[in-house]
Amino acid sequence: MALRTVSALKRRLGGAGLGLLRSGQISSAAGRSGAGRARAGRGRGVAWTRPRLGEEQLGPTCPVGPTWESVSRPSSTDRKCLGRAGNFLPCAAQHRLEKTPSYIDYPATARRSFSNHRVIVDMDQSLGVATIKIKNPPVNSLSLELLTEFLIGWEKLENDKSCKGVILTSNYPKIFSAGLDILEMCGKNAAHYTEYWKAVQELWLKLYMSNMVVIAAINGSSPAGGCLLALTSDYRVMADNPKYTIGLNETLLGIVAPFWFKDNLVNTIGNRASEQALQLGLLFSPAEALKIGLVDQLVPEDKVQSTALSVMSQWLKIPDHARQLTKTMMRKPTADLLLKQREADIDNFVRFISRDGIQKSLHMYLKALKERKE
Numbered sequence: 001m002a003l004r005t006v007s008a009l010k011r012r013l014g015g016a017g018l019g020l021l022r023s024g025q026i027s028s029a030a031g032r033s034g035a036g037r038a039r040a041g042r043g044r045g046v047a048w049t050r051p052r053l054g055e056e057q058l059g060p061t062c063p064v065g066p067t068w069e070s071v072s073r074p075s076s077t078d079r080k081c082l083g084r085a086g087n088f089l090p091c092a093a094q095h096r097l098e099k100t101p102s103y104i105d106y107p108a109t110a111r112r113s114f115s116n117h118r119v120i121v122d123m124d125q126s127l128g129v130a131t132i133k134i135k136n137p138p139v140n141s142l143s144l145e146l147l148t149e150f151l152i153g154w155e156k157l158e159n160d161k162s163c164k165g166v167i168l169t170s171n172y173p174k175i176f177s178a179g180l181d182i183l184e185m186c187g188k189n190a191a192h193y194t195e196y197w198k199a200v201q202e203l204w205l206k207l208y209m210s211n212m213v214v215i216a217a218i219n220g221s222s223p224a225g226g227c228l229l230a231l232t233s234d235y236r237v238m239a240d241n242p243k244y245t246i247g248l249n250e251t252l253l254g255i256v257a258p259f260w261f262k263d264n265l266v267n268t269i270g271n272r273a274s275e276q277a278l279q280l281g282l283l284f285s286p287a288e289a290l291k292i293g294l295v296d297q298l299v300p301e302d303k304v305q306s307t308a309l310s311v312m313s314q315w316l317k318i319p320d321h322a323r324q325l326t327k328t329m330m331r332k333p334t335a336d337l338l339l340k341q342r343e344a345d346i347d348n349f350v351r352f353i354s355r356d357g358i359q360k361s362l363h364m365y366l367k368a369l370k371e372r373k374e
C-alpha cells in the first residue's frame with residue numbers, strides 16, 4: 001500500500017492508531033480520572049484534538065480556565081486565557097504571565113503525557129516543551145511501526161499551538177537509535193520497501209522543517225538513521241561516554257546514504273568532513289563528534305536531559321516568528337530538493353535495496369551483528 005501522508009500512515013495503523021488519537025490516552029492524574037481526556041474539537045473551525053484546558057490543567061476548581069465549549073465563543077473571563085495574538089496559551093502559563101493572585105490553587109507544572117507502544121510523549125505545558133522518548137526495544141531501530149507512531153505523535157504536537165519545542169531522546173540510555181530497521185529492508189517486496197521509504201522521507205521532512213525548536217538529547221549510540229534523526233534537530237546534546245558512537249556509517253553495510261542524508265550532514269559539518277565521514281562510514285566518539293560539529297555539546301550522562309531543557313529555554317527566548325523564518329530560510333532549499341524528487345528517490349531506493357548484492361550485504365551485516373555477541 002502506498003502511503004502519501006500522515007493520515008494515510010494513521011489509516012495503516014487502523015484501530016490502534018486512531019483509537020489512540022481519539023481517546024488521547026492521557027496518563028496524567030487528570031487523564032486517569034477522566035477529566036483530562038482529549039476531545040476532538042470538530043465543527044467549530046478547529047480540527048485537532050485538545051483536552052479541556054480548564055479541567056485538565058487547573059482542575060475543576062479553576063475559576064477562569066475555559067472549557068473547550070467556551071473557547072468557541074469566549075467570554076470576557078475566558079479571554080484572559082487567550083494570548084495576545086489570539087493564540088490559546090496553556091492556561092497555567094497564561095495565569096502565570098498575568099500574575100494571578102496566589103489564592104488560586106494550580107499545579108506548579110502542568111504536564112500531559114500520551115504514549116503508544118513505541119513512543120512516549122511528555123508535554124510540559126507550563127514550558128510549552130514536549131519530550132519524545134523512543135522506546136522500540138532492543139535498540140530503537142526505526143521500524144515502520146515506530147515511524148508511523150512517531151509521525152502520529154509528532155503531528156499531535158505540531159497541531160498543539162502551545163507546544164513550542166521538542167526534545168528527542170531515547171527511553172533506553174546507551175542507545176539513542178540503531179538507525180533504520182535492517183529487517184524492514186531485507187527479504188521484503190517492492191510494495192513494502194516503497195511504504196517504508198515513504199515513512200522515512202516523511203519523518204525527515206517533518207522534523208527537519210518543523211517550526212518547533214527541536215533538540216536532540218543523545219543519550220547513547222546513534223548510527224546511520226539514528227544519526228540522521230539527531231541531525232534534523234536544531235541543537236544536539238550528547239552524553240560524554242566514549243563507548244557511544246554517532247555517524248552515517250551506511251557504507252559499512254554496503255549501502256549508500258541518500259542525497260538528503262548527505263545534504264543534512266554537509267549543512268552540519270561541511271563538505272570536506274562529510275566526504276570523509278560518508279565514504280569511510282565513520283562512527284565518531286562523542287569527543288570527535290564535538291570537534292567536527294556533528295554534536296554541539298557534551299555533558300555527563302545524567303545531565304543530558306536537563307541540559308537539553310536549559311538550551312531549549314534559551315532558544316525559546318528568541319521571538320518565535322523571527323526564529324522560524326530564519327530556520328525555514330536556512331533549511332528549505334535542502335528540503336525542497338527531496339520534495340521535488342520524492343517519487344524518484346523512492347524508485348531509486350526500491351531498485352537499489354531489491355538488488356541481490358545489496359540484500360546479501362545486509363544479511364551479512366545482520367549476521368555479523370549477531371555473531372559479535374557470541
Ligand SMILES: CCCCCCC/C=C/C(=O)SCCNC(=O)CCNC(=O)[C@H](O)C(C)(C)COP(=O)(O)OP(=O)(O)OC[C@H]1O[C@@H](n2cnc3c(N)ncnc32)[C@H](O)[C@@H]1OP(=O)(O)O
Nearest residue numbers: 141178179180181182183221223224225256349352369370
Ligand atoms: C539508495 C538508497 C540506499 C539505502 C539507504 C539506506 C540508509 C540506511 C540507513 C540505516 O540506518 S541502516 C542501519 C544502520 N545501523 C547500524 O549499522 C547499527 C547496527 N547496530 C549496532 O551497531 C548495535 O546493535 C548497537 C546499536 C550499537 C547496539 O549494540 P548492542 O550490543 O547493545 O546490541 P546488539 O546485540 O548489537 O543488537 C541487539 C539486537 O538488535 C539487532 N539490531 C541492531 N541494530 C539493528 C538495526 N539497525 N536493524 C535491525 N536490527 C538491529 C541485532 O541484530 C540484535 O538482534 P538479535 O541478535 O538480538 O536478534
